[in-house]
Amino acid sequence: MSLRPDPTFHASPQLAMDSPAETFSFTLLMSDDSKQPDALAVIDVTSGSPTYGQIVHKLSMPYKGDEFHHCGWNACSSALSPFSAHAFVERRYLVIPGLRSSRIYVIDTKPHPTKAKIHRVIEAEEILRKTGYSRTHTVHCGPEGIYIGALGGGAGGTDNSPGIFLMDCDTFDILGRWNEEPGPQRMQYDFWWNLPRDYMVASEWGLPPQFEDGLRLDDLLYNRYGHQLHFWELRKRRHLQTLDLGANHQMVLEVRPAHDPSKEFGFAGVVIDTNTLAGSVFTWWREGGKFYAEKTITIPAEPAPADRLPYILKRFGAVPPLLADIALSLDDRYLYVSCWGTGEVRQYDVSDPWQPVLVSQVWLGGIARHTLHPTGKRFPGGPQMLELSLDGKRIYWTNSFYSTWDNQFYPGGIPGVQVMAHVGKRGLEFANDFWVEMPEGYRAHQIRLNGGDCSTDSFCYPSM
Amino acid sequence: MNVSGIDWTYVSLWLAVALSGTYHGLSPAMGWPLAVSAALFDREPRAFARALSALATGHFTAMLIVLLPFASLAALVTWQREIRIAAAVIVMGFGAYRLLARRHPRALARILPSQIGLWSFAVAIAHGAGLMHVPIYLGLCGVDAVDAGHVAARNLMGTNLTLAVIVSCVHTVAMIATGGTLGWLVYRYLGLQFITRSWFNLDAVWSLTLILVGGLSLALSL
Numbered sequence: 001m002s003l004r005p006d007p008t009f010h011a012s013p014q015l016a017m018d019s020p021a022e023t024f025s026f027t028l029l030m031s032d033d034s035k036q037p038d039a040l041a042v043i044d045v046t047s048g049s050p051t052y053g054q055i056v057h058k059l060s061m062p063y064k065g066d067e068f069h070h071c072g073w074n075a076c077s078s079a080l081s082p083f084s085a086h087a088f089v090e091r092r093y094l095v096i097p098g099l100r101s102s103r104i105y106v107i108d109t110k111p112h113p114t115k116a117k118i119h120r121v122i123e124a125e126e127i128l129r130k131t132g133y134s135r136t137h138t139v140h141c142g143p144e145g146i147y148i149g150a151l152g153g154g155a156g157g158t159d160n161s162p163g164i165f166l167m168d169c170d171t172f173d174i175l176g177r178w179n180e181e182p183g184p185q186r187m188q189y190d191f192w193w194n195l196p197r198d199y200m201v202a203s204e205w206g207l208p209p210q211f212e213d214g215l216r217l218d219d220l221l222y223n224r225y226g227h228q229l230h231f232w233e234l235r236k237r238r239h240l241q242t243l244d245l246g247a248n249h250q251m252v253l254e255v256r257p258a259h260d261p262s263k264e265f266g267f268a269g270v271v272i273d274t275n276t277l278a279g280s281v282f283t284w285w286r287e288g289g290k291f292y293a294e295k296t297i298t299i300p301a302e303p304a305p306a307d308r309l310p311y312i313l314k315r316f317g318a319v320p321p322l323l324a325d326i327a328l329s330l331d332d333r334y335l336y337v338s339c340w341g342t343g344e345v346r347q348y349d350v351s352d353p354w355q356p357v358l359v360s361q362v363w364l365g366g367i368a369r370h371t372l373h374p375t376g377k378r379f380p381g382g383p384q385m386l387e388l389s390l391d392g393k394r395i396y397w398t399n400s401f402y403s404t405w406d407n408q409f410y411p412g413g414i415p416g417v418q419v420m421a422h423v424g425k426r427g428l429e430f431a432n433d434f435w436v437e438m439p440e441g442y443r444a445h446q447i448r449l450n451g452g453d454c455s456t457d458s459f460c461y462p463s464m
Numbered sequence: 465m466n467v468s469g470i471d472w473t474y475v476s477l478w479l480a481v482a483l484s485g486t487y488h489g490l491s492p493a494m495g496w497p498l499a500v501s502a503a504l505f506d507r508e509p510r511a512f513a514r515a516l517s518a519l520a521t522g523h524f525t526a527m528l529i530v531l532l533p534f535a536s537l538a539a540l541v542t543w544q545r546e547i548r549i550a551a552a553v554i555v556m557g558f559g560a561y562r563l564l565a566r567r568h569p570r571a572l573a574r575i576l577p578s579q580i581g582l583w584s585f586a587v588a589i590a591h592g593a594g595l596m597h598v599p600i601y602l603g604l605c606g607v608d609a610v611d612a613g614h615v616a617a618r619n620l621m622g623t624n625l626t627l628a629v630i631v632s633c634v635h636t637v638a639m640i641a642t643g644g645t646l647g648w649l650v651y652r653y654l655g656l657q658f659i660t661r662s663w664f665n666l667d668a669v670w671s672l673t674l675i676l677v678g679g680l681s682l683a684l685s686l
Contacts, residue, residue: 002665003664003665004660004663004664004665005660005663007660009660010660011656011657011659011660012656014656015656015657080659080660080663082492082495082497082498082500082501083498083572083573083575083577083583084493087492087493087663087665088663088665088667143573144570144573144574145570145573170567195577196501196505196577197577198576198577198578235573235574235575235576235577236574236576261505262504262505460501461497461500461501461504461656461659462504462505464504464655464656
């Protein structure tokens with residue numbers, strides 16, 4: 001228990017934008033063949049530091065086969081909520097769920113990121129016993145503690161509806177299910193919320209059998225992956241509304257509500273449109289108590305000769321963008337979109353959230369293009385998980401999607417790499433001095449920045 | 465302690481009621497940031513006043529609900545000393561509990577953001593804001609009841625009820641005046657960065673205050 005609130009907590013997104021720049025990146029590493037345990041890489045991102053752009057600490061887990069994917073902090077700016085009863089928790093522990101093992105690691109990043117160590121391990125059996133869920137994934141800290149999304153229900157993953165459960169933000173004990181009633185949501189992926197407006201928005205990827213052994217092409221072509229957004233009443237834990245984006249809009253992944261809680265809109269990324277192979281972004285909003293969504297960004301597939309395509313895409317003669325991640329700047333002005341298939345990152349001006357305007361784009365890697373980094377290096381895979389700095393001036397990304405899917409779309413393998421682009425007046429521009437290769441045998445997925453980033457903190461006051 | 469016509473016990477007890485109100489007013493945990501947030505969300509200063517009045521109502525009710533049972537008990541003049549000892553022990557016990565188990569009740573997180581009054585009520589109960597005033601209130605009853613022998617029990621009970629309302633009122637007014645002023649300064653002049661700056665972890669201090677108030681009251685009753 002500290003005497004003052006954590007200095008990395010900010011009342012409004014504007015205050016967070018004005019805060020000091022990040023100095024370390026925590027990047028999740030997955031073993032590419034489960035022969036070694038997954039790990040956490042701590043990368044020095046302090047401009048001007050002698051170890052800038054280098055891995056300064058690597059923490060290996062004690063077990064194999066976790067498949068790290070997403071992670072989150074034990075506490076963030078949401079602790080400053082005017083309703084908050086715990087303003088004095090520290091942003092200190094990184095909660096890393098294993099998506100395949102359903103095991104959760106709690107990593108202590110103090111006294112210094114280079115000394116990060118395991119604080120606690122919670123086994124899958126305990127989570128299953130207390131919640132009935134498995135395949136742990138998204139982590140957010142909020143009013144009732146740490147909320148963790150699970151993609152599987154029961155040990156088998158399809159025994160019951162998946163859902164969200166709660167973890168105590170001090171002891172890391174599993175408290176039980178968040179959604180006491182399953183509601184109509186049958187699949188899970190991401191979730192986020194607007195705390196003062198008291199709603200959660202959750203998305204759907206698919207059920208464990210649909211992703212663990214790789215993409216099931218039949219399921220995709222028959223539109224059996226998730227295509228809905230779900231809205232929940234946060235404090236009452238009650239399902240409010242389902243928005244079906246259309247069955248052809250397969251795999252609704254990341255949801256990004258406006259950071260300013262007085263704005264009642266947000267975005268959601270859809271991996272693939274089975275009619276056109278395009279990637280899309282939907283803008284969702286609330287009006288008169290009801291939620292609505294509208295497709296506002298479409299990124300078309302690119303034709304490519306079959307000999308340049310992996311087996312899974314040969315019959316299509318095109319590379320789908322495979323829209324993987326979206327990131328929203330803290331001023332809610334720019335939306336960044338990563339296309340893992342075509343190999344590009346786009347910057348949209350979303351000042352008018354219903355009329356996004358493409359401002360800039362950079363190409364890197366990709367299934368058919370194989371665009372080289374400006375330094376001449378080959379970027380394996382394509383841009384995947386994005387992470388934007390609080391001030392919105394630097395965007396980092398890695399290149400792996402999920403082990404079995406990587407193998408289908410990039411059969412040559414995806415050695416982990418993290419790059420960064422500056423966001424200037426002319427838009428995205430690669431940082432030629434930032435190229436981080438992960439150690440041999442590791443892929444890289446989600447990035448977290450110390451002091452917070454644009455997909456971590458929930459703010460409770462509007463920017464003044 | 466009647467020096468030159470002023471009863472200092474009486475003055476200091478009322479001062480304690482007002483000062484604890486000021487303290488609650490300053491503490492962000494008792495709600496002034498809610499008024500700031502309401503004004504920012506609704507983009508109108510009137511929302512500030514609305515939130516503040518909901519906070520006041522909740523806090524006042526929490527005080528009164530805790531004091532009222534003692535108001536009726538206090539009518540039993542013969543048991544006054546025992547009641548005061550029991551109340552002192554309860555307050556000290558609650559303070560010790562808060563000191564050891566500093567967790568906040570998780571049920572508070574289930575209150576809807578629109579229910580500011582309910583939130584204010586629940587927070588005041590959970591933190592023992594009403595409870596802390598029981599020994600002070602009983603002290604005030606005691607001072608008033610110096611001539612209890614001459615007053616009919618029914619009258620005394622009526623007086624005690626009125627006193628409970630006045631104590632709750634004075635405390636709440638002090639709290640809202642302080643919290644309202646601070647909140648308004650933040651909303652109008654200081655900016656949101658003041659919210660983190662104003663937030664000190666006073667959980668331990670607050671628990672110790674409860675123990676101290678209970679202890680003093682116990683010492684005076686024995």
